[in-house]
Amino acid sequence: xxxxxxxxxxxxxxxxxxxxxxxxxxxxxxxxxxxxxxxxxxxxxxxxxxxxxxxxxxxxxxxxxxxxxxxxxxxxxxxxxxxxxxxxxxxxxxxxxxxxxxxxxxxxxxxxxxxxxxxxxxxxxxxxxxxxxxxxxxxxxxxxxxxxxxxxxxxxxxxxxxxxxxxxxxxxxxxxxxxxxxxxxxxxxxxxxxxxxxxxxxxxxxxxxxxxxxxxxxxxxxxxxxxxxxxxxxxxxxxxxxxxxxxxxxxxxxxxxxxxxxxxxxxxxxxxxxxxxxxxxxxxxxxxxxxxxxxxxxxxxxxxxxxxxxxxxxxxxxxxxxxxxxxxxxxxxxxxxxxxxxxxxxxxxxxxxxxxxxxxxxxxxxxxxxxxxxxxxxxxxxxxxxxxxxxxxxxxxxxxxxxxxxxxxxxxxxxxxx
Numbered sequence: 001x002x003x004x005x006x007x008x009x010x011x012x013x014x015x016x017x018x019x020x021x022x023x024x025x026x027x028x029x030x031x032x033x034x035x036x037x038x039x040x041x042x043x044x045x046x047x048x049x050x051x052x053x054x055x056x057x058x059x060x061x062x063x064x065x066x067x068x069x070x071x072x073x074x075x076x077x078x079x080x081x082x083x084x085x086x087x088x089x090x091x092x093x094x095x096x097x098x099x100x101x102x103x104x105x106x107x108x109x110x111x112x113x114x115x116x117x118x119x120x121x122x123x124x125x126x127x128x129x130x131x132x133x134x135x136x137x138x139x140x141x142x143x144x145x146x147x148x149x150x151x152x153x154x155x156x157x158x159x160x161x162x163x164x165x166x167x168x169x170x171x172x173x174x175x176x177x178x179x180x181x182x183x184x185x186x187x188x189x190x191x192x193x194x195x196x197x198x199x200x201x202x203x204x205x206x207x208x209x210x211x212x213x214x215x216x217x218x219x220x221x222x223x224x225x226x227x228x229x230x231x232x233x234x235x236x237x238x239x240x241x242x243x244x245x246x247x248x249x250x251x252x253x254x255x256x257x258x259x260x261x262x263x264x265x266x267x268x269x270x271x272x273x274x275x276x277x278x279x280x281x282x283x284x285x286x287x288x289x290x291x292x293x294x295x296x297x298x299x300x301x302x303x304x305x306x307x308x309x310x311x312x313x314x315x316x317x318x319x320x321x322x323x324x325x326x327x328x329x330x331x332x333x334x335x336x337x338x339x340x341x342x343x344x345x346x347x348x349x350x351x352x353x354x355x356x357x358x359x360x361x362x363x364x365x366x367x368x369x370x371x372x373x374x375x376x377x378x379x380x381x382x383x384x385x386x387x388x389x390x391x392x393x394x395x396x397x398x399x400x401x402x403x404x405x406x407x408x409x410x411x412x413x414x415x416x417x418x
Contacts, residue, residue: 250342289344
């Protein structure tokens with residue numbers, strides 16, 4: 001048996017933890033530079049404010065309707081996610097953190113010792129709320145895919161009240177019949193369109209598809225999904241979260257970049273972010289993509305994109321930054337006001353399988369390990385390569401940012417006793 005514990009509208013809920021007067025009110029969280037809506041809670045959606053649209057188009061409506069709009073407070077979200085995952089992890093011997101707001105639990109070796117999984121799920125929900133003030137839903141089923149289905153039911157179907165344990169074929173099929181096929185874990189829009197053309201519109205229709213046909217028409221991964229929907233466990237932790245084949249750090253800047261020094265600092269910042277992501281999953285990159293451009297809405301779109309082939313695969317901040325700086329100096333155009341910049345790490349391979357030759361430079365990964373540990377312990381950019389500069393005007397604009405209550409000394413909540 002597996003459980004999936006998923007926070008409800010996590011970004012919005014995280015903003016309400018230290019602002020209880022906001023609970024029950026419509027909230028939206030905006031993307032980098034306060035551009036698009038990336039999260040909206042149930043109350044905001046009920047007013048017709050959806051995700052992924054430009055905020056400026058609905059700003060007036062939100063202000064009149066009393067919708068609270070906030071900048072993305074990534075530091076707060078990461079801190080609260082860590083606390084939430086620690087609470088969830090106490091309820092099973094095996095835990096797999098799938099994303100910032102989702103965690104799988106496995107009851108494989110302890111299920112007989114748990115008298116009632118439904119009550120156990122309710123305990124998880126109560127504990128997370130009591131200790132972090134984050135609302136979560138819990139879905140339990142025989143496979144990872146069905147745990148996702150159960151979580152969907154716990155969150156969106158009446159009668160489950162945040163907890164769903166799929167215990168019978170009849171219950172499973174009843175839930176699957178209410179779900180669109182694109183609601184199934186791993187079924188994206190492209191595959192969903194092809195399934196629709198075959199007359200498969202619901203999750204139950206997909207479950208009834210012959211596994212052999214799923215494999216021949218799509219892939220072995222879709223076959224596994226079909227089997228999992230029918231209660232046959234085919235996926236494990238590794239398949240649930242495979243290493244990324246490409247890693248990017250890209251962002252629109254808060255203020256247009258028009259000088260070479262600011263451009264080099266911004267690229268260095270993103271090179272460090274991408275390199276840290278690569279080290280976290282144990283990968284090195286053979287190709288580095290460096291790009292910068294003005295806005296596509298400008299009268300004359302302009303910019304550059306360059307693929308740099310490394311002599312030897314790397315995930316070292318210093319090397320990636322030096323490559324980016326070399327290319328940027330060559331391709332910089334003083335007449336372009338850069339708006340979007342980024343670094344991509346391509347042709348990734350596992351560090352543990354890295355093969356070098358006799359002439360490869362000797363690398364000591366210890367420095368980058370210390371680098372990552374310090375940033376993990378004391379917060380992002382506690383230590384960084386000087387090339388990224390300090391306090392650049394190009395940094396992300398977050399005009400509606402709430403305090404970083406748990407990660408910044410100045411923002412720690414104060415309690416006044418009368």
